[in-house]
Amino acid sequence: MIAAQAKLVYHLNKYYNEKCQSRKAAISKTIREVCKVVSDVLKEVEVQEPRFISSLSEMDNRFEGLEVISPTEFEVVLYLNQMGVFNFVDDGSLPGCAVLKLSDGRKRSMSLWVEFITASGYLSARKIRSRFQTLVAQAVDKCSYRDVVKMVADTSEVKLRIRDRYVVQITPAFKCTGIWPRSAAHWPLPHIPWPGPNRVAEVKAEGFNLLSKECYSLNGKQSSAESDAWVLQFAEAENRLLLGGCRKKCLSVLKALRDRHLELPGQPLNNYHMKTLVSYECEKHPRESDWDENCLGDRLNGILLQLISCLQCRRCPHYFLPNLDLFQGKPHSALENAAKQTWRLAREILTNPKSLEKL
Numbered sequence: 001m002i003a004a005q006a007k008l009v010y011h012l013n014k015y016y017n018e019k020c021q022s023r024k025a026a027i028s029k030t031i032r033e034v035c036k037v038v039s040d041v042l043k044e045v046e047v048q049e050p051r052f053i054s055s056l057s058e059m060d061n062r063f064e065g066l067e068v069i070s071p072t073e074f075e076v077v078l079y080l081n082q083m084g085v086f087n088f089v090d091d092g093s094l095p096g097c098a099v100l101k102l103s104d105g106r107k108r109s110m111s112l113w114v115e116f117i118t119a120s121g122y123l124s125a126r127k128i129r130s131r132f133q134t135l136v137a138q139a140v141d142k143c144s145y146r147d148v149v150k151m152v153a154d155t156s157e158v159k160l161r162i163r164d165r166y167v168v169q170i171t172p173a174f175k176c177t178g179i180w181p182r183s184a185a186h187w188p189l190p191h192i193p194w195p196g197p198n199r200v201a202e203v204k205a206e207g208f209n210l211l212s213k214e215c216y217s218l219n220g221k222q223s224s225a226e227s228d229a230w231v232l233q234f235a236e237a238e239n240r241l242l243l244g245g246c247r248k249k250c251l252s253v254l255k256a257l258r259d260r261h262l263e264l265p266g267q268p269l270n271n272y273h274m275k276t277l278v279s280y281e282c283e284k285h286p287r288e289s290d291w292d293e294n295c296l297g298d299r300l301n302g303i304l305l306q307l308i309s310c311l312q313c314r315r316c317p318h319y320f321l322p323n324l325d326l327f328q329g330k331p332h333s334a335l336e337n338a339a340k341q342t343w344r345l346a347r348e349i350l351t352n353p354k355s356l357e358k359l
Helices: 002-048 125-142 197-206 235-241 247-261 271-284 293-313 332-351 353-357
Strands: 066-070 073-079 086-089 097-102 149-151 159-162 166-176 208-211 230-233
Touching: 002 066, 002 073, 002 125, 002 159, 002 166, 002 247, 002 293, 002 353, 066 271, 073 208, 125 149, 125 166, 197 235, 208 235, 235 271, 247 271, 247 293, 247 332, 271 293, 293 332, 332 353
Parallel strands: 073 166
Antiparallel strands: 066 073, 086 097, 097 230, 149 159, 159 166, 166 208, 208 230
16 A cells, blocks of 8 residues: 555656646746736836736746736736725625725725725725726737737726737735635634644735626626625635645646646636645645655545545535635536546546656
């Protein structure tokens, strides 16, 4: 048994060093190329409208606020200056979302975003995004990369297509540090020793982002508060949870396997599903010794089996907001197909670790 486990870990490490590292290098190169274009567009936006200041900056060889959705798809979060006159309201009525409401007694005119505040006192995510979209469209026509970049039409999101190869979504957002949403108040689960009080304190201090983007859980609901709602996002908190042991290596292997074998019709799976399942696996295996390098095969196997179970049940709960289903809106046939493909992949890796050389 131990020999089989060691063999799997050997082949996974080889896979990581060859396939995952070359994937990372290629994506890093793409990010540099994409960020040059995006920075140029955002510079033009800022000239027209100084409230939209680009927050895309490089720190320690990574770009702050950039998320890799797939090797050709990225999201850049544009942090706005909030001027704190809003109350953050997440009462659970909008899963995965919250609203920003003008504090009682505060004057609209005290806000930097005065014209985007609705009659009921909500700061409208949709109105800000709509204004930003107009500015980006104008900036694309003026920027020095106008020959290689164009706006993606037929969406209320701000998306750029670059060199006909890459898609970048630029999302206006507010950073909320030092507070924690009520809808995530159940975390961490009291009976689970992971991630430990110090890490919990760090994660909660890191806070979350509020994004102006389409919220899938609200599709089909059209009340004004819902279209003004902001989407909760926990990217930095999630990254902090995956520090230590072979967690990040495990996620890298899952992303590479997804890109190569689970990029399927209907787009049922993305990297964020993989990241979410690694967090759940950390809860199931809370001891640091469970994440030693020699446990990489066991952890990967556990996550793939959990993924199959989620696909078959057609439900993948968000890690911090379990009422939010990350499979919402995905076609059932696409989820079934993904379950079959994931099962084939898991069986292949488990029964014949050497197959990783070809996967």
